[in-house]
Amino acid sequence: MDSTARYARQLLFWGEEKQRQIGESTLLIAGVGGLGATVSQLLARAGIGKLYLVDDGLLDLPDLNRQTLYGEQDLGKKKVHIAAERLACINSTLKISVLDQHIDDSFQVPDDVDAVADCLDNFTTRFALYKATVPGTFFVHGGLNGANGQVLTLKKGASQSLETIFAGARQPQGKIPVTPDNVVVIAGLMTNELFHLLWDKPKLLNRFLIVGFDDFHTAFLEV
Amino acid sequence: MVKVQFYSLIRLLLKTESLLVPWAPDDRVHHILHKAQKAVSTPFLHKLLDEQGALHPGTIILINRHNILHLDKLQSVVRDDDLVALFPPGAGG
Numbered sequence: 001m002d003s004t005a006r007y008a009r010q011l012l013f014w015g016e017e018k019q020r021q022i023g024e025s026t027l028l029i030a031g032v033g034g035l036g037a038t039v040s041q042l043l044a045r046a047g048i049g050k051l052y053l054v055d056d057g058l059l060d061l062p063d064l065n066r067q068t069l070y071g072e073q074d075l076g077k078k079k080v081h082i083a084a085e086r087l088a089c090i091n092s093t094l095k096i097s098v099l100d101q102h103i104d105d106s107f108q109v110p111d112d113v114d115a116v117a118d119c120l121d122n123f124t125t126r127f128a129l130y131k132a133t134v135p136g137t138f139f140v141h142g143g144l145n146g147a148n149g150q151v152l153t154l155k156k157g158a159s160q161s162l163e164t165i166f167a168g169a170r171q172p173q174g175k176i177p178v179t180p181d182n183v184v185v186i187a188g189l190m191t192n193e194l195f196h197l198l199w200d201k202p203k204l205l206n207r208f209l210i211v212g213f214d215d216f217h218t219a220f221l222e223v
Numbered sequence: 224m225v226k227v228q229f230y231s232l233i234r235l236l237l238k239t240e241s242l243l244v245p246w247a248p249d250d251r252v253h254h255i256l257h258k259a260q261k262a263v264s265t266p267f268l269h270k271l272l273d274e275q276g277a278l279h280p281g282t283i284i285l286i287n288r289h290n291i292l293h294l295d296k297l298q299s300v301v302r303d304d305d306l307v308a309l310f311p312p313g314a315g316g
Contacts, residue, residue: 035316121316145313148231160288167292169312170281176315183316206288210230210310219230219240221308223288 001093007047018199019047025198026050028113030103030129032083033057034178035142036119036170037069038187042141043194044087051087051093052110055080056102066180107132115197117190118162123171130154130162138197140204142190146177147213149186152223153193153204165223182213225250225301227259230310233270233282239261246303252286253297255307271309272297282311 004011007019025048029040032055040051059067059074059082069086070079084096101107103125109116115138120126126141133139135157143150154162189209196203208221228241245259253276260268271282276297278284284291285308291299299309 031316078282102294118240119316123314143313143316145315148235148311148313150231150312162249164293165290166283166312167290168278168280168283169314170279170312176313178315207231210311212231212235214235217234219228221228221285221310223285 001062003047003093009108010046014195018195021198022195023047023049025114026052026112027194028054028109028116028124029119030054030116031119031121032067032069032079033063033119033121034066034183035190036117037067037079037083039117039119039194040083040087041090041190042191043140044091044094044187046191046195047091048094048142050097050112052097052099052113053080053083053087054099054101054103054107055083056100062175066178066183068180068184078163083160103129103132109133109137111183113137115193115194116141119187119190121176123169125164126166127163130156133171138202138205140190140193140197142186144176144178144182145172147182149182149211149213151186151189151193151204151209151211153197153202153206155205160223185213186211225255227255228306228308230308231313232311233267233309234314237265239263245313246301246305249293250301251297252301252307253285254275254293255301256297259307270311279315282309284309288304 029036059079069083069118074082080100084098108131118141133156137156139154193204224243225246
C-alpha cells in the first residue's frame with residue numbers, strides 16, 4: 001500500500017520526519033475499553049509501528065456506548081482479541097502484540113516500549129502499571145468521570161510517581177458515569193500527547209490538562 | 224497571600240477557579256482551607272473532610288505540586304505565596 005498516499009493528509013500537517021518517528025515507535029495500550037479502543041484506533045490510523053494491547057476483559061453490553069472498536073456481534077468475547085482484529089483491518093502494516101492478562105504487581109512492561117498509555121478505569125491497576133513501567137519511559141495517563149476528565153504525562157524515574165500524585169483519590173464503589181463524547185475527547189487528547197512525546201516534545205509532562213465538559217473549561221495543574 | 228485553586232467538580236460547585244487568602248505565620252493547610260471556605264459563598268469543606276475533620280478520600284490536595292498525604296496531611300505547613308490546589312480526579316476510562 002502506498003504509505004505516502006495513505007498518510008497524505010497528515011503529512012501535509014506534520015511532515016515526513018514526524019511520520020517516520022511515529023512509524024518506528026512502539027506503544028503499550030493498557031486497557032482497550034473506552035479510552036484504549038479509541039487511542040489504539042487513532043494510533044493505528046496514524047501509522048504507529050507497533051502496539052502492545054493489554055486487557056483481560058470481556059465485552060459487556062454497557063461497553064458499547066463508548067468502546068469504539070466493538071459491535072453487538074462481539075458481546076461476550078475477549079476485547080483484546082477483537083481489538084487486535086479490528087486494528088489489523090484498519091492498518092495492515094501495524095504490528096500488534098496481544099497481552100491477554102490482568103495488570104497486577106507481576107506485570108512487566110516490555111523493554112521495547114517507547115511510551116505507555118494508561119487507558120485503565122481504576123487506580124489500583126494504574127498504580128501497578130506505573131510500577132511495571134521501565135524507568136525512563138513516558139507514561140500518559142487519562143481518566144474521566146462524567147463531565148470531567150484529565151490527561152497527564154509522567155516520565156518514570158524523573159517525575160513524581162502516579163501513586164504519589166494520586167494519593168487520596170477515591171475509586172467509586174459503583175460504576176463510573178462515562179459518555180461516548182467525553183471519553184473520545186479525552187482519548188483524542190491522550191493520542192495528541194503521545195504524538196508529541198514521540199517527537200520528544202511532550203506538552204503535558206508533569207502537568208495535568210483538566211477538561212470540564214459542562215462549560216468547555218480547560219485548566220492546567222503542575223505536579 | 225496563598226492562592227487556592229479549584230479544579231473539576233469543586234470548581235463547578237464553587238463557580239470559581241481560584242482565590243487568594245491571607246497568609247499568617249504558622250498557617251497549616253487546614254487553616255487555609257477554612258479561610259478559603261469563608262471567602263466563597265458555598266460551603267465545600269464537607270466534600271474534603273469528615274465530621275471529625277479528617278480527610279475524605281476523593282480530592283487530592285497539593286501544596287506547590289506535592290500531595291499533602293506525603294507531607295503532614297492537614298497539618299502541612301503553608302508558606303506565604305504558596306499554591307494550594309484541590310482536584311478530584313476522574314477514575315473512569
